Amino acid sequence: MSPTTLPTGLEHGHVTFLGAGPGDPGLLTLRAVEALSKADVLVAEHDVLDVIRTHARQGVSVVPMDAVSSSDPLPGTGTPQLTVVDGTSKTTAVPPVRDAAHLVMEAARSGRRVVRAVSGDPGLDTYAGEEMLACAAAGVPFEVVPGVAAAVGVPAYAGVPLRDAQGADVRFVDARTASDRCWTEVGASDGTVVVSTTLDSVAAAAGELVSAGRKPDTPLTVTVAGTTTRQRTWTATLGTIAQTLKQAKVLPSPDGGRPVIAVVGERSAAAQRDQLSWFESKPLFGWKVLVPRTKEQAASLSDQLRSYGAVPHEVPTIAVEPPRTPQQMERAVKGLVTGRYEWIAFTSVNAVKAVREKFEEYGLDARAFAGIKVAAVGEQTAKALVAFGVKPDLVPSGEQSAAGLLEDWPPYDPVFDPIDRVFLPRADIATETLVAGLIELGWEVDDVTAYRTVRASPPPAETREAIKGGGFDAVLFTSSSTVRNLVGIAGKPHNVTVIACIGPATAKTAEEHGLRVDVMAPEPSVHKLAEALADFGLKRRAAALENGDPVTRPSERRPGARRRRTTT
DSSP states (O other), X not given: OOTTOOOTTOXXXXXXXXXXXXXXXXXXXXXXXXXXXXXXXXXXXXXXXXXXXXXXXXXXXXXXXXXXXXXXXXXXXOEXXXXXXXXXXXXXXXXXXXXXXXXXXXXXXXXXEEEEEESBOTTTTSOXXXXXXXXXXXXXXXXXXXXXXXXXHHHHHHTOOSOOTTOOOEEEEETTTOOHHHHHHHHHOOSEEEEEEEGGGHHHHHHHHHHTTOOTTOEEEEEESTTSTTOEXXXXXXXXXXXXXXXXXXXXXXXXXXXXXXXXXXXXXXXXXXXXXXXXXXXXXXXXXXXXXXXXXXXXXXXXXXXXXXXXXXXXXXXXXXXXXXXXXXXXXXXXXXXXXXXXXXXXXXXXXXXXXXXXXXXXXXXXXXXXXXXXXXXXXXXXXXXXXXXXXXXXSSOSSHHHHHHHOOOOOTTTOSOOEEEEXXXXXXXXHHHHHHHHTTOEEEEEEEEEEEEOOOOOHHHHHHHHHTOOSEEEEOSHHHHHHHHHHXXXXXXXXXXXXXXXXXXXXXXXXXXXXXXXXXXXXXXXXXXXXXXXXXXHHHHHHHTTOOOOOGGGXXXXXXXXXXXX
């Protein structure tokens, strides 16, 4: 059954009340991902949409909740409705609604599947009961997909277990709605208290607990932006938290109303947080790392950087265009089909893409590779071939480069090799290393320009300003061309930015452009480069802790960075 075809009788569609968790998209449950993949309409606040959008199917309608009032009717033009179709978007309008419940009901009409997503958990962090009752009253079927509650997920990411081996009592308080009786009850207990409040109200909540009987020296932790790479945690006591936040220069500030989770109690392990803080102690935690590659090229590298706590930002420095004279490529593809070649060697994802597009133009598929040996350089190139339906016969056992491929390439043997020719589809600027090496091994090579690489268009002005102004903590250069092209289209990175290069040649080019090289990969691999950067970050963090200095990111050293950091 497709998501848009519901059983007969469901005249008012179906609503899923879904918990999106406290901020980390990785905390979405499998059930949540399944529901999102089948949704026709998403209803959520903007920050929640950022978490769930990537799991929605193409063509889903997105209705932002931020502008919806709980009492006043919206303007006659209706609530903006963003419809995403094939990766693009357009804005239309839906009939005016008075509140969230009516918005959900409106979206559920005509038999559509609606996902009403909320931050955290629908039953603990957000009161969705009224919307559920509206659905029940109207006979609209609904279900609830629980999410990781902020009061549970944020302390876990802050390294603050809520219970000890003795099973301490845990109580949850929303300071924004707590009554005097509530404060009196939690103040009289000796269990752990998890307080949902705002940054500028933490001290007031601490005062309520002290007034209710808690000792001023009771430990507590306060975490803002929990489970995201903007997370920050302060450790203090009920009596010192106001001074701690003042010394940290986070108050007063325009963003003092940001939600926070405070954990209070002798048994909350706040005193052991320096040992249990697994998330904020990641080697590149919060680092904004510039990756001069396309999203497709940088997929696995960006995932690796995220595992170190970094925030990767992909900026393509090259664009790929067809060859100026396509006849050579056309002859080579026809020769591939007619048995002209013994081998075909792919050295990039773009080469795979170029051959695949030419195949599709001629109505061919992966079966045309039957009887031909296929070589590939690099993990992503091999994956692109597998996605095409071709399993490479040869990949370098060591260094993932042309030199590494030559190390494993067999010499031509007229007894075992009926054909002595290799098809090598490559970029117009490719080096001659592979061609020369294959000829030396006795092979004839058709070195064919499958695509041209040209300098990409400049990134948005905001990105260019961040590059030149020190907004990035590090940049990974994976080739000399990425250095030249990035400087050409966006300018030279600021001197506080950590420069990491994949090898000596790339490092030399960076230095020629006036850059100080801080990190170099031990071997020419993008993943080894990321590892080297993480090791650099780990040592930098350890040195700061040893000297008693605060752990900061490189970008926080630039002029004015402290002022901007405390007001965003």
